[in-house]
Amino acid sequence: MHSTTFATALGEFALVWTDRGIRRVFLPGGEPAEVQERLAKLGAEPGTPDRATAAVLDQIEDYADGQQIDFSATRLDLEGVPDFHRQCYAILLTIGWGATSTYGDIARQLGDVGLSRAVGQAMGANPIPLIIPCHRVLAAGGKAGGFSAPGGTSTKRTMLALEGVSLGAPPGQMQFVF
Structure with a gap:
C-alpha cells in the first residue's frame, strides 16, 4: 500500500492506493503530523503514483480548481468494506x-x-x-x-x-x- 500527499486549491490531500485501486482519500484540513500518523497506521508507505493513480491525483487537483470531474470510473480498492x-x-x-x-x-x-x-x-x-x-x-x-x-x-x-x-x-x- 502506497501513499502521497499533494497540494490543491482546497488544501492538502492524501491519497492511498494499492495495485487494485484507490484505498483511501484524506480530505484537506487535518494537521500534517496527524495525517502522517493515520497513513502510518494504515501501513501506507510513501510512494510515487503509477499512471492510473497519477491520473486520479490530477482529477482531484482539477476538481479543487472548480472543474467538473466524474470519478465514477476510478478503480477502487474496497477491501474490508462491509x-x-x-x-x-x-x-x-x-x-x-x-x-x-x-x-x-x-x-x-x-x-x-x-x-x-x-x-x-x-x-x-x-x-x-x-x-x-x-x-x-x-x-x-x-x-x-x-x-x-x-x-x-x-x-x-x-x-x-x-x-x-x-x-x-x-x-x-x-x-x-x-
Whole structure:
C-alpha cells in the first residue's frame, strides 16, 4: 500500500492506493503530523503514483480548481468494506457533479427507508470521500446533515458550492422574509 500527499486549491490531500485501486482519500484540513500518523497506521508507505493513480491525483487537483470531474470510473480498492456500505457507495457513484440525494432516497433505493440511519453511518465511514461523493448526500429538507471530514459540514458546504449547489444560510443564521 502506497501513499502521497499533494497540494490543491482546497488544501492538502492524501491519497492511498494499492495495485487494485484507490484505498483511501484524506480530505484537506487535518494537521500534517496527524495525517502522517493515520497513513502510518494504515501501513501506507510513501510512494510515487503509477499512471492510473497519477491520473486520479490530477482529477482531484482539477476538481479543487472548480472543474467538473466524474470519478465514477476510478478503480477502487474496497477491501474490508462491509457489503452494505459497498451497496451505498455504488449508489453514490451514480450521483454526478452538482447533483444531490438524501439519506432517505438512498435508503429507498436499497429497499427500506428505515435504513436511513444506516446509510448515514455508511457515509461517515466512507474511506474514499470525494471520489465516492458522500458530500452530495443531504439530510431531509435539503439540509447539510453531517460530514465526518475535517471541518465537518463547513467542508461539505464548500465542496457543494464548488459544484454550484447552494444550501442557503448556514445553520444558526436567521433569514428574515418581509
